[in-house]
Amino acid sequence: MLRVLVRRSATDLRRLSSPAAAKNTAPSGTRNYAKANTIKNALNKEKRHSKAQAKAELKTPLTASAAAAEEEDFDENPRVRNLELDENNKALDYGPNGRPLFTSCTTLSELTRRDVNKYYKYSEEKLAAVLPEGLPDGMVKEFEDSMRTALLVRQNFLDMRDHFRRIVDPTMSQSYGKSPKLQKQIVLDGPRSSGKSIALAMLVQWAREEGWLVLYVPQGKSWSHGGFFYKNPNTGLWDTPVQATNILQDLLKYNKTHLQKLSCQVSDPVPLGEGAGVGWMKGVDSMAVPEGSTLYDLIQIGLSYSHAAVGTVVRLRKELSLVKDIPVLIAIDQYNSWFTFSEFGEVVTDRSWRPIHAKELATVNAFRSMMHDDMMIGAFSHSTAVGKLRQDLPDVPKDARINFPRYDLDEAAAVSYYYLRQRLVRREAFSEEGWKKAFYLANGNGSEMRWLFPLMRL
Secondary structure, three states, X not given: OHHHHHHHHHHHHHHHHOHHHHHHHOOHHHHHHHHHHHHHHHHHHHHHHHHHHHHHHHOOOOOHHHHHHHHHHHOOOHHHXXXXXXXXXXXXXXXXXXXXXXXXXXXXXXXXXXXXXOEEEOOHHHHHHHOOOOOOHHHHHHHHHHOOOEEEOOHHHHHHHHHHHHHHOHHHHHHHOOOXXXXXXXXXEOOOXXXXXXXXXXXXXXXXXXXXXXXXXXXXXXXXXXXXXXXOOOOOOEEOHHHHHHHHHHHHHHHHHHHHHOEOOOOOOEEOOOEOOOEOOOOOOEEOOOOOOEHHHHHHHHXXXXXXXXXXXXXXXXXXXXXXXXXXXXXXEOHHHHHOEEEEEEEEEOOEEEEEEHHHEHHHHHHOOOXXXXXXXXXXXXXXXXXXXXXXXXXXXXXXXXXXXOOOHHHHHHHHHHHHHOOOOOHHHOOHHHHHHHHHHHOOOHHHHHHHHHHOOO
């Protein structure tokens, strides 16, 4: 009996191991799963057939313009390729009324009124060398969208350039006849995206090309936001040693040669504070400046010792006002951020705190005032969300604030043809009526016009 059972078991195993048996003896759940897979495969086959049919229908003959548009849509970056080809076609370098789009001047000093509403070409290497502190966001966006490092020469910029030129060389005022009093301090105000930051950066470039010593701050808001801060018991102001170190580093990026030639005029020692993350120096509250030191040596003290960074920045403000060998210009972008609250706060009680105003920061306090005889220009930036400030600002002369307007119609015409040249709009869709609509819709706002142009249609 046992032998028979074993023989039957072996026979059953052989039968179950065959594919046919496995199929017939599979559980109902397995059979249902196989059936579902069969249905799914059939649906996928039908879907592939539908896609193939759709592709076949798309291969119907297209018009020339439609084919070109389709080819352009599938090309990753056809605009770059087309712009490279356009470089060989000089007939495209003309704007409204057959006027050249680009000026032939190689420096900003050479620009005259004949170059107004033309574009000045930059080289990326030269721009990085002359403005190593960084470029304003509006300038970077203009370069990216137009795919060319070029900026419009505006009459407002030439007036501002010539204004500071006459301050340094009073004999030039004779050629202009009777001119108003030359204000050494200017605040550029105006609506959003009117080109204030770009004009300021161009002025800094021009001044440096002329051999001036320029303290350029492309982001004034960074002086009052982020980093370590503490209240200095000796001054009652708030010190920000991290920002102070960055200020000193930026000043050296372009002005190192000038600073190495200029001697320190103030012999007092540099006061020390709390270093970033290292606390106070024990038993030392100041650091002597060796006799015969240059401004470069003074900056090295602030960079070598974090405790002296803020004191060095404050001292530099006094030293810069005493420089007579070369013209000195202080240029601050986002200047309006120095007239509102910083990112820092002070604990008042266990349940309350107060925001610290920017003027309470030692670095801002040293540079914010325009009530002096030094050349200084600040530009408001409405992209910093500071809000609208009152007309009469503290520490700013009443006649220093001037309005910097958006594009007028003539400037908008030059800009429109330049964007056409840079293929921001299709040539077949471009028209005088179209670019004027964009101008009026944007109210002369340069960034909005740049955004509207690709939307122009036939």
